Amino acid sequence: MDKPFLQVARPEDVQGLLRRFGSLEREDISIADAAFRVVAESVRAEEDIPGFDRSTMDGFAVHASDTFGATESAPALLEVAGEVVMGELPGFELVQGTALRIWTGGALPAGSDAVVMVEQTQELDRRTVEVFKAVAPFENVVRKGEDFQAGEILLRAGHRLRPQDLGLLAAMGRQSIEVYRKPSVAIISSGDEIVPIDQTPPPGCMRDVNRYTLSAMVQEARAQPVWIGIAGDSLKLVSSLIAQGLQAADTVVISGGSSMGSRDLVIEALAGFDDSEILVHGVSISPGKPLILARVGSQAVFGLPGHPISAMVCFEHFVVPLLRGLEGEDALRPFRRTTIHAFLSRNVPSREGRTDYVRVRLESAGDRIVAVPLFGKSGMISSMVRAHGFVRIDADCEGLYRGDQVTVHLFSDWTGDRLEKEHLSGHEAAGGGAGDLFETPQQELLSRV
Amino acid sequence: MDKPFLQVARPEDVQGLLRRFGSLEREDISIADAAFRVVAESVRAEEDIPGFDRSTMDGFAVHASDTFGATESAPALLEVAGEVVMGELPGFELVQGTALRIWTGGALPAGSDAVVMVEQTQELDRRTVEVFKAVAPFENVVRKGEDFQAGEILLRAGHRLRPQDLGLLAAMGRQSIEVYRKPSVAIISSGDEIVPIDQTPPPGCMRDVNRYTLSAMVQEARAQPVWIGIAGDSLKLVSSLIAQGLQAADTVVISGGSSMGSRDLVIEALAGFDDSEILVHGVSISPGKPLILARVGSQAVFGLPGHPISAMVCFEHFVVPLLRGLEGEDALRPFRRTTIHAFLSRNVPSREGRTDYVRVRLESAGDRIVAVPLFGKSGMISSMVRAHGFVRIDADCEGLYRGDQVTVHLFSDWTGDRLEKEHLSGHEAAGGGAGDLFETPQQELLSRV
Numbered sequence: 001m002d003k004p005f006l007q008v009a010r011p012e013d014v015q016g017l018l019r020r021f022g023s024l025e026r027e028d029i030s031i032a033d034a035a036f037r038v039v040a041e042s043v044r045a046e047e048d049i050p051g052f053d054r055s056t057m058d059g060f061a062v063h064a065s066d067t068f069g070a071t072e073s074a075p076a077l078l079e080v081a082g083e084v085v086m087g088e089l090p091g092f093e094l095v096q097g098t099a100l101r102i103w104t105g106g107a108l109p110a111g112s113d114a115v116v117m118v119e120q121t122q123e124l125d126r127r128t129v130e131v132f133k134a135v136a137p138f139e140n141v142v143r144k145g146e147d148f149q150a151g152e153i154l155l156r157a158g159h160r161l162r163p164q165d166l167g168l169l170a171a172m173g174r175q176s177i178e179v180y181r182k183p184s185v186a187i188i189s190s191g192d193e194i195v196p197i198d199q200t201p202p203p204g205c206m207r208d209v210n211r212y213t214l215s216a217m218v219q220e221a222r223a224q225p226v227w228i229g230i231a232g233d234s235l236k237l238v239s240s241l242i243a244q245g246l247q248a249a250d251t252v253v254i255s256g257g258s259s260m261g262s263r264d265l266v267i268e269a270l271a272g273f274d275d276s277e278i279l280v281h282g283v284s285i286s287p288g289k290p291l292i293l294a295r296v297g298s299q300a301v302f303g304l305p306g307h308p309i310s311a312m313v314c315f316e317h318f319v320v321p322l323l324r325g326l327e328g329e330d331a332l333r334p335f336r337r338t339t340i341h342a343f344l345s346r347n348v349p350s351r352e353g354r355t356d357y358v359r360v361r362l363e364s365a366g367d368r369i370v371a372v373p374l375f376g377k378s379g380m381i382s383s384m385v386r387a388h389g390f391v392r393i394d395a396d397c398e399g400l401y402r403g404d405q406v407t408v409h410l411f412s413d414w415t416g417d418r419l420e421k422e423h424l425s426g427h428e429a430a431g432g433g434a435g436d437l438f439e440t441p442q443q444e445l446l447s448r449v
Numbered sequence: 450m451d452k453p454f455l456q457v458a459r460p461e462d463v464q465g466l467l468r469r470f471g472s473l474e475r476e477d478i479s480i481a482d483a484a485f486r487v488v489a490e491s492v493r494a495e496e497d498i499p500g501f502d503r504s505t506m507d508g509f510a511v512h513a514s515d516t517f518g519a520t521e522s523a524p525a526l527l528e529v530a531g532e533v534v535m536g537e538l539p540g541f542e543l544v545q546g547t548a549l550r551i552w553t554g555g556a557l558p559a560g561s562d563a564v565v566m567v568e569q570t571q572e573l574d575r576r577t578v579e580v581f582k583a584v585a586p587f588e589n590v591v592r593k594g595e596d597f598q599a600g601e602i603l604l605r606a607g608h609r610l611r612p613q614d615l616g617l618l619a620a621m622g623r624q625s626i627e628v629y630r631k632p633s634v635a636i637i638s639s640g641d642e643i644v645p646i647d648q649t650p651p652p653g654c655m656r657d658v659n660r661y662t663l664s665a666m667v668q669e670a671r672a673q674p675v676w677i678g679i680a681g682d683s684l685k686l687v688s689s690l691i692a693q694g695l696q697a698a699d700t701v702v703i704s705g706g707s708s709m710g711s712r713d714l715v716i717e718a719l720a721g722f723d724d725s726e727i728l729v730h731g732v733s734i735s736p737g738k739p740l741i742l743a744r745v746g747s748q749a750v751f752g753l754p755g756h757p758i759s760a761m762v763c764f765e766h767f768v769v770p771l772l773r774g775l776e777g778e779d780a781l782r783p784f785r786r787t788t789i790h791a792f793l794s795r796n797v798p799s800r801e802g803r804t805d806y807v808r809v810r811l812e813s814a815g816d817r818i819v820a821v822p823l824f825g826k827s828g829m830i831s832s833m834v835r836a837h838g839f840v841r842i843d844a845d846c847e848g849l850y851r852g853d854q855v856t857v858h859l860f861s862d863w864t865g866d867r868l869e870k871e872h873l874s875g876h877e878a879a880g881g882g883a884g885d886l887f888e889t890p891q892q893e894l895l896s897r898v
């Protein structure tokens with residue numbers, strides 16, 4: 001019953017290993033479905049945007065030179081030659097000394113090279129307008145090709161599409177786009193003590209938590225969860241469900257094996273597949289140390305600890321980076337979390353050589369936000385539910401002290417409760433950072449150097 | 450052609466007005482579908498979790514008192530009475546002087562009150578084990594009800610469900626949960642100059658950008674976009690499409706009316722509905738000033754500026770808060786964005802009394818991250834595409850200076866490119882904040898006070 005020797009890897013080395021799994025195939029999809037997908041092709045502008053000189057104001061299209069020297073007391077007097085119809089290119093050339101009514105977004109007529117804002121004018125009658133301020137050539141105008149020029153690279157392969165990127169593709173008339181396929185993740189829970197949630201666990205058993213936490217994390221990582229099942233502690237069952245998972249999805253995550261015996265079972269099952277290789281067995285983070293990473297054929301299989309918290313920490317730091325790589329991104333790391341600054345309520349010891357993720361609950365203390373470490377035993381889900389986020393203690397740090405100002409990585413992009421209302425000013429005063437966009441004056445300005 | 454007087458509202462007042470739209474009805478859904486939904490009921494623990502004293506280690510269940518005084522040189526000698534079977538409650542009481550092999554997650558037998566880690570033991574033979582270290586009562590044990598006790602409130606109504614919250618519901622055996630219905634948003638583009646993306650815009654026209662940017666933003670806000678169509682600049686068309694939108698979705702967003710004439714058309718159409726009210730016409734932010742907010746019956750209708758950038762800024766600051774409120778959250782504000790600290794590359798003037806959102810591109814400069822303001826005219830999509838995020842300049846601030854350290858609110862929770870690799874240390878050195886979780890030593894520790 002000796003513990004097997006774990007070849008404990010550094011987290012950055014595990015992330016480095018993920019690169020060998022490459023990326024998934026490409027597919028062409030409608031831009032209406034492409035939000036937050038990763039482009040597989042570099043996209044170049046096929047035409048100038050805008051395709052014509054366009055007004056950015058309501059006012060009058062003019063020859064700029066006709067307004068030179070115009071002031072309140074000595075306005076320029078121009079003849080109004082008509083009005084630009086929205087959605088049409090004016091069919092005539094604006095002659096010197098005349099002006100054309102124009103709306104925001106309207107096309108400038110040939111000859112004109114600037115727009116005078118309506119606020120700088122007064123119409124004397126339907127045919128005559130006074131201009132009180134000179135405009136420079138191309139003032140209040142977006143010139144043809146000023147937004148994008150034909151041939152310019154707009155988006156590079158490997159870029160995950162944000163809303164504005166889709167707007168850009170729309171502006172270029174791109175109806176479809178080549179993206180990497182969205183990865184799918186087979187989820188397996190294991191352990192004789194795990195029962196489905198619709199069963200009342202017999203004494204000594206517990207309901208399957210990881211199926212639900214990990215499925216939600218797969219969705220959060222913009223991938224597709226595929227539920228396989230619960231494997232009892234037998235080599236045959238574990239092997240069979242992993243094989244099903246490899247068929248059903250791009251990668252497999254089996255949690256459980258929280259006890260040494262069932263960990264060994266996962267290792268034994270993985271080693272039993274043709275062309276398989278155990279890449280990692282143990283990583284220097286806490287919680288999450290007993291991570292298993294294997295290659296079966298070209299696919300990655302993760303053995304996560306059975307403890308829900310350890311499983312979540314491993315998922316974020318190793319499975320999410322794999323998913324980003326499979327989807328064609330360069331960055332093999334977790335997505336960024338929103339952060340908040342807070343002061344530690346007590347000392348937190350740590351062991352050198354190990355990266356610790358300490359769950360904290362944020363609380364009010366006068367005008368400060370205090371981070372209270374939650375030292376729930378790792379089998380307990382409550383400390384994750386009660387926590388707002390985590391504080392990371394790096395491998396080369398022996399611990400943090402009471403009163404230290406720390407960055408808390410939030411579990412969500414909302415806190416949505418009293419904390420958000422009461423303490424954002426405290427938080428910002430404590431050193432800047434993320435926060436509500438309206439309630440805190442001067443929050444953006446942290447220091448002048 | 451005078452500009453109509455805008456009753457310009459403060460952004461916080463507009464957000465305050467949103468509260469009157471209340472929340473949507475409730476529905477019962479499977480917890481497998483409930484990730485990131487908002488709970489409509491407070492959830493109490495119906496039973497103790499765990500339901501039995503559970504080991505957190507592989508080792509031996511013992512009477513703690515049998516180990517008192519045990520050391521390396523004077524180990525306690527215990528008789529091994531057998532092994533705990535995973536998923537079963539041991540059927541006998543552990544008598545003093547004996548120990549039972551147990552695995553992580555296993556149930557302690559009656560009589561035993563602690564677990565000795567396997568590393569602290571040596572088996573002399575199958576029947577005898579030496580214990581080298583004393584354990585305190587309940588050491589390495591999660592006690593019955595220690596995670597959650599029956600009757601305890603676990604989740605409050607209005608809480609948006611994170612992965613761990615679903616795990617908690619699973620642990621409690623909850624198969625379904627009452628949540629607020631997910632809001633839907635009808636999207637309309639307007640303007641005679643707007644054509645669908647599958648058409649080549651005639652001279653003076655442009656393709657519909659806002660349909661795609663706003664649909665993606667609706668999805669990002671965890672709501673459901675419903676595309677209605679493009680309305681030309683006629684009162685009848687605008688009214689008819691808004692009416693369709695009110696039928697099809699919980700709220701309506703009509704963009705366009707970038708020119709004064711079409712803004713007036715939206716106002717006129719909204720005023721023409723029975724039981725309607727214009728609540729806001731103009732807000733003191735830039736870009737985004739010409740925002741319209743109206744009530745039609747019990748529904749909110751937003752008139753967003755036609756400029757893609759202005760439309761996006763308005764959507765984030767006013768439509769997203771409405772959607773959060775409709776879904777039962779208390780916080781009527783945007784979701785938090787991830788942030789990064791950077792130094793401004795140049796002065797940025799601002800007008801007092803107006804909140805400015807300045808788009809910035811992040812660039813490398815030695816060991817620092819520099820935020821370069823992009824002053825694209827607001828009709829241009831390129832400045833949004835080229836930007837990584839925005840810097841906010843508060844209403845009571847007259848501007849920021851070159852070299853000021855500012856918080857950049859990122860457009861995404863990834864940057865995914867060289868910036869992420871090259872500059873995280875620079876960023877952290879510049880004052881802490883969000884960042885990669887592995888590459889920067891000591892990033893969490895900002896200051897000691």
